[in-house]
Amino acid sequence: MKILVTGGCGFIGSHMVDRLLNDGHDVIVIDNLSSGNLRNLEHHKGSNKLQVVIETISDFAKIESHFKGVEKVFHLAALADIVPSIEHPMEYHNSNVNGTINVLEACRKHNVGRIIYAASSSCYGIPDKFPTPETAEIRCQYPYAVTKYLGEEYCMYWAQVYKMNITAMRFFNVYGPRARTSGTYGAVFGVFLAQKLNNKPFTVIGDGKQTRDFTFVTDIVDACVTASNNYQIAKERINVGSENTYSINRLVELLGGEITYIPKRPGEPDCTFADTKKIKQLLGWSPKVSFEEGVSIMLDNIDYWREAPLWEPSSIAEATKDWFRYLGK
Numbered sequence: 001m002k003i004l005v006t007g008g009c010g011f012i013g014s015h016m017v018d019r020l021l022n023d024g025h026d027v028i029v030i031d032n033l034s035s036g037n038l039r040n041l042e043h044h045k046g047s048n049k050l051q052v053v054i055e056t057i058s059d060f061a062k063i064e065s066h067f068k069g070v071e072k073v074f075h076l077a078a079l080a081d082i083v084p085s086i087e088h089p090m091e092y093h094n095s096n097v098n099g100t101i102n103v104l105e106a107c108r109k110h111n112v113g114r115i116i117y118a119a120s121s122s123c124y125g126i127p128d129k130f131p132t133p134e135t136a137e138i139r140c141q142y143p144y145a146v147t148k149y150l151g152e153e154y155c156m157y158w159a160q161v162y163k164m165n166i167t168a169m170r171f172f173n174v175y176g177p178r179a180r181t182s183g184t185y186g187a188v189f190g191v192f193l194a195q196k197l198n199n200k201p202f203t204v205i206g207d208g209k210q211t212r213d214f215t216f217v218t219d220i221v222d223a224c225v226t227a228s229n230n231y232q233i234a235k236e237r238i239n240v241g242s243e244n245t246y247s248i249n250r251l252v253e254l255l256g257g258e259i260t261y262i263p264k265r266p267g268e269p270d271c272t273f274a275d276t277k278k279i280k281q282l283l284g285w286s287p288k289v290s291f292e293e294g295v296s297i298m299l300d301n302i303d304y305w306r307e308a309p310l311w312e313p314s315s316i317a318e319a320t321k322d323w324f325r326y327l328g329k
């Protein structure tokens with residue numbers, strides 16, 4: 001099959017490309033390298049099954065022709081991270097909302113038969129119920145979450161109005177090799193692994209008892225591929241999680257190292273935990289990589305984070321100033 005992956009040079013996107021090439025497909029990547037990096041696909045250099053187009057999804061005219069003859073699209077391109085979304089909400093809207101409409105329109109024009117949208121569990125904000133089902137109230141806490149949710153809404157409306165076969169997969173705390181190391185402060189694994197490499201203490205937020213549904217990237221990819229093979233689930237929004245939730249203290253225990261404590265950030269949930277009944281029921285899917293295994297894979301690949309920024313309490317305080325300023329009471 002000819003399959004297009006937006007954001008294919010990014011963290012999750014590059015794992016999707018690995019999987020699709022491994023399954024024997026022809027893959028086209030569209031990525032503007034804003035947070036993605038060609039080194040994430042370096043190991044496929046010279047492959048005649050992979051075409052990488054460096055373009056932005058914000059520009060319909062530049063991307064549209066690449067959707068010709070494509071059978072499936074995995075739409076993973078987006079701006080991530082919380083702080084820059086508070087600082088530059090229009091850029092986030094442009095990439096994550098307008099960019100999504102451009103991808104949907106390109107798919108409509110070229111009759112793409114199946115589309116998977118990377119939605120975010122951040123739409124649940126601080127939920128009342130754990131595990132959190134897809135029917136929980138939408139409570140976006142910051143622009144990144146709003147833009148990812150609006151992208152999801154557009155997908156659902158395009159599915160309804162134009163009868164396109166689109167499914168939104170709501171990812172919970174994805175981690176794995178090649179997890180982003182961009183300049184912005186975010187995603188705990190990149191922060192902690194760089195700290196470990198530099199023999200610095202882990203900056204644990206609050207008391208470290210907060211938990212996250214850490215889901216290994218190859219499980220996320222597998223869930224998306226499984227969903228894409230099922231043509232009966234258009235217009236569904238589906239949680240993808242690890243079926244468990246793990247404390248930051250447990251993560252620190254597995255990584256091994258000293259701790260320094262930093263203040264809790266406003267708008268941050270004490271727990272994320274996907275209710276996975278729906279994905280089990282609709283797709284018979286469940287995750288395969290345990291947290292212990294996943295963390296040990298991260299440690300085996302720790303060299304990837306050698307160039308990642310090293311965060312310390314003072315630089316984190318500086319980098320999250322706007323977070324406290326705008327989201328604090």
Ligand code: UDP
Nearest residue numbers: 173186187188189191203204205210212248
């Ligand atoms: N976290 C932490 N220290 C850090 C960064 C994050 O203890 O320097 C914790 C944070 O409190 C949260 C978890 O790690 O419980 C995941 O944070 P991340 O920003 O990766 O994801 P999110 O909070 O958006 O789920």
